[in-house]
Amino acid sequence: GAVVSQHPSRVICKSGTSVKIECRSLDFQATTMFWYRQFPKQSLMLMATSNEGSKATYEQGVEKDKFLINHASLTLSTLTVTSAHPEDSSFYICSARSHPRDYSNQPQHFGDGTRLSIL
Amino acid sequence: GQNIDQPTEMTATEGAIVQINCTYQTSGFNGLFWYQQHAGEAPTFLSYNVLDGLEEKGRFSSFLSRSKGYSYLLLKELQMKDSASYLCAARGGADGLTFGKGTHLIIQP
Numbered sequence: 278g279a280v281v282s283q284h285p286s287r288v289i290c291k292s293g294t295s296v297k298i299e300c301r302s303l304d305f306q307a308t309t310m311f312w313y314r315q316f317p318k319q320s321l322m323l324m325a326t327s328n329e330g331s332k333a334t335y336e337q338g339v340e341k342d343k344f345l346i347n348h349a350s351l352t353l354s355t356l357t358v359t360s361a362h363p364e365d366s367s368f369y370i371c372s373a374r375s376h377p378r379d380y381s382n383q384p385q386h387f388g389d390g391t392r393l394s395i396l
Numbered sequence: 397g398q399n400i401d402q403p404t405e406m407t408a409t410e411g412a413i414v415q416i417n418c419t420y421q422t423s424g425f426n427g428l429f430w431y432q433q434h435a436g437e438a439p440t441f442l443s444y445n446v447l448d449g450l451e452e453k454g455r456f457s458s459f460l461s462r463s464k465g466y467s468y469l470l471l472k473e474l475q476m477k478d479s480a481s482y483l484c485a486a487r488g489g490a491d492g493l494t495f496g497k498g499t500h501l502i503i504q505p
Contacts, residue, residue: 283438311492321439321483323492336492370438374491384429384441385493392436 280304281373283388291396292363298356298391300371306351307373311385312344315368327354361395368392398422400496402484407502408474416469416499418484429493430458430469431483439483442469471501479503 280303288296300310308329313321325335325346333346345357354373358365372385399421408414420428427446431439445451445460445467457470469482481498488494 309491313495320497321485321493321495323494326492368436372493384444386441387438390438 281307281371281386281388283371283391285391286389287392287394289394289396290361293360294395296358296361296393298358298369298371298393300354300356300373300388302352302373302386305373307354308351309374310348310354311372311374312346312354312356313370313372315370315390321370324356358393361393363395366393366395398486398488398494400484400486400494402482402496402499404497405500405502407504408471410474410476410503410505412474413470413472414474414501416471416482416484416501418467418469418496420465420467420484420486420494420496422486422488422494424488425462426487428458428460428467429485429487430456430467431485431495433481433483433498435481442482474503476503476505 282301282303284299310327312324314324315321323336324339325333327333327346327348329348329351335341343359348354368390370390372387374385402418429444430442432442433439443458445458450459455472460467481500483498484496485493
């Protein structure tokens with residue numbers, strides 16, 4: 278089945294550091310990728326939608342200058358948390374879907390997530 | 397806007413059946429998903445409904461009523477490993493999913 282690889286799985290770094298998270302679709306071309314964030318005991322919240330070759334669409338309240346998204350190829354999207362602070366500590370999860378207009382029985386395929394801890 | 401409601405926690409007995417309900421309000425509707433999530437892990441896809449009715453997949457079934465904005469996930473022959481959070485998610489007019497807060501299911505022996 279479809280596989281999405283997310284790297285790294287865990288990051289611990291100092292406040293002020295920028296952190297890059299990669300999301301790769303391993304056996305399909307992902308024209309659309311999504312980035313979610315999940316705080317402890319809370320729901321997954323969509324941060325942004327990333328379309329290959331175009332600018333990402335950010336959800337209300339998500340700072341696009343702080344969470345930089347690049348989707349330069351059909352198999353790779355990256356999320357960079359710039360100048361991270363302790364309040365950015367969270368579980369970041371990417372997902373991918375191959376057909377932007379295919380609303381058939383096709384789930385989003387999730388990566389394993391990245392646990393980000395900012396000291 | 398989007399709003400997804402599901403119970404916070406449920407308890408059931410091993411071998412029994414449990415039904416987890418979900419109500420949703422979305423601007424546009426393009427499908428209702430159920431995911432299972434163990435603590436500290438990414439969600440795992442369980443089911444997808446876009447038309448009214450019941451979809452059965454092994455021990456798991458999911459039901460949708462679009463007119464009522466209602467879905468449920470039915471788990472049969474419960475096993476201890478089914479202890480997890482179950483997330484209801486709706487896809488509205490845009491592509492991204494809106495998730496409920498999840499139902500923490502506790503399976504007792």
